[in-house]
Amino acid sequence: MAAVQTRSERALNRLAIAAVLVITLLFLAPIYWITSTAFKPRNLATTIPPTVVFQPEISPFVKLFTKRSQLRSAPEPEVYAAAPWWERLVFDGGEKVVRSGRGEVQLSGYPNRFMNSLIVAITSTVLAVGMGTFTAYGFSRFKVKGEADLLFFILSTRMLPPVVVAIPMFLMYRAVGLNDTHWGLIILYTAFNLSFSVWLMKGFIDEIPKEYEEAALVDGYTRLEAFFKIVLPEAATGIAATAVFCFITAWNEYAFALIMTNRRAQTAPPFIPSQVGSGLPDWTVIAAGTFLFLLPVAIFTFLLRNHLLRGMSFGAIRK
Amino acid sequence: MTQIELRGIEKHFGAVQVIKDLNLTIADNEFIVLLGQSGCGKTTTLRAIAGLETIDEGDILIDGQPVQHIKAAHRDIAFVFQSFSLYPHMTVFENIAFPLRATRGNRTDIEREVQAVAKTLQITHLLVKKPSALSGGDMQRVAIGRALVRRPKAMLMDEPIGALDAKLREEMRAEIKRLHIKQGSTTIYVTHDQVEAMSLADRIVVMHEGVLQQVGSPHEVYARPANMFVAQFVGSPVMNMSDVTVSEDDGHARVVVRGAPTSFDFPSNLTAQLAAAGAQSGNLTLGVRPEGVLVSRQAREGYVPVEAHIIEPLGSHDIIDLQVGDQMLRARTKSGFVPRPGEAVWARIDPAQAHFFDSSTGTSFGIRL
Numbered sequence: 001m002a003a004v005q006t007r008s009e010r011a012l013n014r015l016a017i018a019a020v021l022v023i024t025l026l027f028l029a030p031i032y033w034i035t036s037t038a039f040k041p042r043n044l045a046t047t048i049p050p051t052v053v054f055q056p057e058i059s060p061f062v063k064l065f066t067k068r069s070q071l072r073s074a075p076e077p078e079v080y081a082a083a084p085w086w087e088r089l090v091f092d093g094g095e096k097v098v099r100s101g102r103g104e105v106q107l108s109g110y111p112n113r114f115m116n117s118l119i120v121a122i123t124s125t126v127l128a129v130g131m132g133t134f135t136a137y138g139f140s141r142f143k144v145k146g147e148a149d150l151l152f153f154i155l156s157t158r159m160l161p162p163v164v165v166a167i168p169m170f171l172m173y174r175a176v177g178l179n180d181t182h183w184g185l186i187i188l189y190t191a192f193n194l195s196f197s198v199w200l201m202k203g204f205i206d207e208i209p210k211e212y213e214e215a216a217l218v219d220g221y222t223r224l225e226a227f228f229k230i231v232l233p234e235a236a237t238g239i240a241a242t243a244v245f246c247f248i249t250a251w252n253e254y255a256f257a258l259i260m261t262n263r264r265a266q267t268a269p270p271f272i273p274s275q276v277g278s279g280l281p282d283w284t285v286i287a288a289g290t291f292l293f294l295l296p297v298a299i300f301t302f303l304l305r306n307h308l309l310r311g312m313s314f315g316a317i318r319k
Numbered sequence: 320m321t322q323i324e325l326r327g328i329e330k331h332f333g334a335v336q337v338i339k340d341l342n343l344t345i346a347d348n349e350f351i352v353l354l355g356q357s358g359c360g361k362t363t364t365l366r367a368i369a370g371l372e373t374i375d376e377g378d379i380l381i382d383g384q385p386v387q388h389i390k391a392a393h394r395d396i397a398f399v400f401q402s403f404s405l406y407p408h409m410t411v412f413e414n415i416a417f418p419l420r421a422t423r424g425n426r427t428d429i430e431r432e433v434q435a436v437a438k439t440l441q442i443t444h445l446l447v448k449k450p451s452a453l454s455g456g457d458m459q460r461v462a463i464g465r466a467l468v469r470r471p472k473a474m475l476m477d478e479p480i481g482a483l484d485a486k487l488r489e490e491m492r493a494e495i496k497r498l499h500i501k502q503g504s505t506t507i508y509v510t511h512d513q514v515e516a517m518s519l520a521d522r523i524v525v526m527h528e529g530v531l532q533q534v535g536s537p538h539e540v541y542a543r544p545a546n547m548f549v550a551q552f553v554g555s556p557v558m559n560m561s562d563v564t565v566s567e568d569d570g571h572a573r574v575v576v577r578g579a580p581t582s583f584d585f586p587s588n589l590t591a592q593l594a595a596a597g598a599q600s601g602n603l604t605l606g607v608r609p610e611g612v613l614v615s616r617q618a619r620e621g622y623v624p625v626e627a628h629i630i631e632p633l634g635s636h637d638i639i640d641l642q643v644g645d646q647m648l649r650a651r652t653k654s655g656f657v658p659r660p661g662e663a664v665w666a667r668i669d670p671a672q673a674h675f676f677d678s679s680t681g682t683s684f685g686i687r688l
Contacts, residue, residue, distance in 0.1 A: 212404050214400070215406075218391050219418035221421050
C-alpha cells in the first residue's frame with residue numbers, strides 16, 4: 001500500500017496526521033491544565049505566564065478533603081508541632097488555614113458529594129441500561145402494535161431541552177418530597193437516559209441474528225434463558241457502549257443537580273463551583289476536586305475499552 | 320422411531336397465504352427434501368414443524384401426538400440453520416454441549432457425548448476453538464454436531480449448505496448423506512437446489528406458492544413430473560415445453576410443434592391415450608428433456624430436419640438449441656457431435672421421454688409410451 005502512494009497522497013497524509021495532532025492537543029490541554037493545577041502550590045496556580053515546571057504537591061487534596069477555617073496569621077508553633085504530616089504540608093505552603101475541629105479530623109463536603117455522584121450515576125446507569133435492554137429486546141423481537149409510534153414517542157422525550165421543565169419538575173418533586181434525595185436524581189437521570197438507551201440497544205439487538213435464539217429455543221431453552229445465555233453475551237458490546245454514555249450523562253449533569261439538591265443528595269458538579277464563592281478562590285483545591293471527578297469516567301471507559309473496541313470489529317462473523 | 324405427519328396445514332403472513340392445505344406423512348428414518356423456489360413456503364413448513372412458527376389451521380403430529388401447541392423446546396427436534404447460528408461467544412465444545420446443558424445432564428456425560436459426536440464428525444481438534452476461527456465447512460459440521468448430540472426425534476435442516484461455495488457444498492452433501500445412512504434419523508431438509516434434493520432425498524416434496532406439487536422419489540419426480548411446474552423446476556437444463564397439436568395419419572400419431580412445417584412421429588396409441596385422459600386438442604403442451612431429443616447428422620426414418628442454432632459445449636456433453644418452427648428445442652448430445660452452429664441436422668423426440676400436459680392447468684396427463 002505505502003509503496004504505491006503518490007507524492008500528493010503522502011503530503012495529504014502528513015497534513016491529516018498534523019491535523020489529528022493539533023486536535024488531540026486541543027482536547028488534552030484543559031485536562032493537562034486541571035491536572036497540573038491540582039498538584040501546584042497555591043501561589044503558582046494563577047501566575048501569568050502559567051508555571052509549567054514546579055514541585056508537585058498533594059496539599060490541594062488535603063485541603064479538599066478536610067474542613068478548614070481561615071487564620072489571621074501563620075499558625076502558632078505549638079499548633080504546627082501538634083499537626084500530623086499531611087497538615088504540615090498545608091502550613092509549609094505558607095497557608096493561613098487550619099482544619100476545623102479539635103483533634104479529630106473533620107471531612108469537608110467533597111467526599112460526601114463524590115459518593116452521592118457515584119451512587120446516583122451508577123444506580124441510574126444500571127436502571128437505564130437494564131430497562132433499556134429489555135425494552136429494546138421486546139421491540140426488536142416481538143410484533144408490537146404501533147411499534148413505530150411508540151419508538152418515536154420514546155425518542156420524543158429527548159426533543160425538549162430538559163432545563164425547560166426544570167421549574168415544574170422542581171415543584172412536582174417538592175410536592176412528593178423527592179427533592180434533595182438520591183432517588184429523586186436517580187429517577188430523573190434514568191428517565192433522561194432511558195430513551196437513548198432503548199434506541200441504542202435496539203440497534204445492537206437488531207444486529208444479533210434471530211437464529212441464535214431460535215437455535216436455543218429448539219435446543220430446549222425458554223425464551224428468558226435464551227435471552228440471558230445468548231442475547232446478553234452477544235449484546236455485551238452494545239451494553240458497554242450504552243452504559244458508558246449513560247454514565248457520563250448522569251455523572252456530568254449539572255443543572256438539575258443544582259436545582260433539585262442542596263445538601264444531603266447533592267452531587268459533585270454543583271458542589272465544586274460552589275466553593276469558588278467562599279472567600280478567596282483557591283484554584284488548586286477546585287482543580288483537585290475536578291481532577292478526582294474526572295477519574296471515574298476515565299476508569300469506567302478504560303475497563304470497558306475492549307468491548308468498546310470490539311464494537312468496531314463487530315460483524316466479522318459470517319451471517 | 321419417529322413419524323411426522325402434517326394434516327391440512329394452513330399459514331398466513333398477513334394477507335399472504337404461505338402454506339395451503341399441506342398434507343404429508345414422513346416415515347421413520349426417512350430423508351425428506353422440501354424443494355422449491357424461495358417464498359414457496361418450504362422454510363415456513365420446516366419452522367412450523369420445529370415450533371418456531373405457529374400455524375393457522377391443521378395438525379402437526381409427531382409419533383401420532385399433535386404438537387402444534389407444544390413449545391419448540393419440548394418437541395425434541397433439532398434444527399440446523401443456513402446461517403449455522405453458532406454462538407460466537409462460546410467455543411465449539413460449548414456450542415455442541417449447549418443443548419445438553421438445557422436438560423442439565425451431569426458434566427462427565429456431557430463431555431462424553433460431545434466427544435463422541437465430535438469424533439463422528441471429525442472435528443475433535445476444533446473443540447477448543449471459537450466459531451469465528453472456523454471455515455464454512457467446519458462451522459457446518461459443528462452446527463450438525465450441535466443438532467446430533469441430543470439424539471433428537473428428528474433433524475430439520477434449512478438450506479444447511481446453501482452458504483458454502485460450490486466445491487464445499489458437494490463435499491458436505493456427501494457427508495450429510497453418509498451421516499444419515501450411519502445415524503439414521505428422520506430428516507427434513509429444505510433446499511432450492513434440485514441437485515441437492517435429487518442426491519440426498521429418499522423422497523422429494525416439491526412446493527410452489529404454498530401448494531404441494533408432487534411427492535415422490537427423486538426418480539419419480541424427475542421421470543414422471545406431476546405438472547409443468549415440477550417438470551421445469553427439476554432437471555437442468557430445463558425441460559423443453561412446446562404447444563403442440565396431435566393428429567393421426569396412416570398408423571402414426573403426428574405431433575406438430577406450433578409454427579413448425581413438419582411433425583414428429585409418435586406411436587399410434589398416443590391419440591387413444593390422450594383421448595382417454597380427456598385431453599383437448601389446442602390445449603396440449605409437450606414436455607421433453609434435452610436428453611429426450613435425439614439428434615442425427617444424417618436423414619433417418621422418423622427424424623425431421625432442423626437447424627442447430629446455438630451450441631453450448633459443457634465438457635461432458637453439449638447442449639444444442641434446435642430451431643423447430645418458431646420455438647427452440649434444446650437437445651443434449653455427445654460433446655462435439657454437431658461441430659458448428661448453423662449446421663443442418665435431424666431430430667426426433669423419444670416417445671418414452673415425452674410428457675404431455677394440459678396447457679391451461681399445467682397438470683400432466685400421465686401418458687406413458
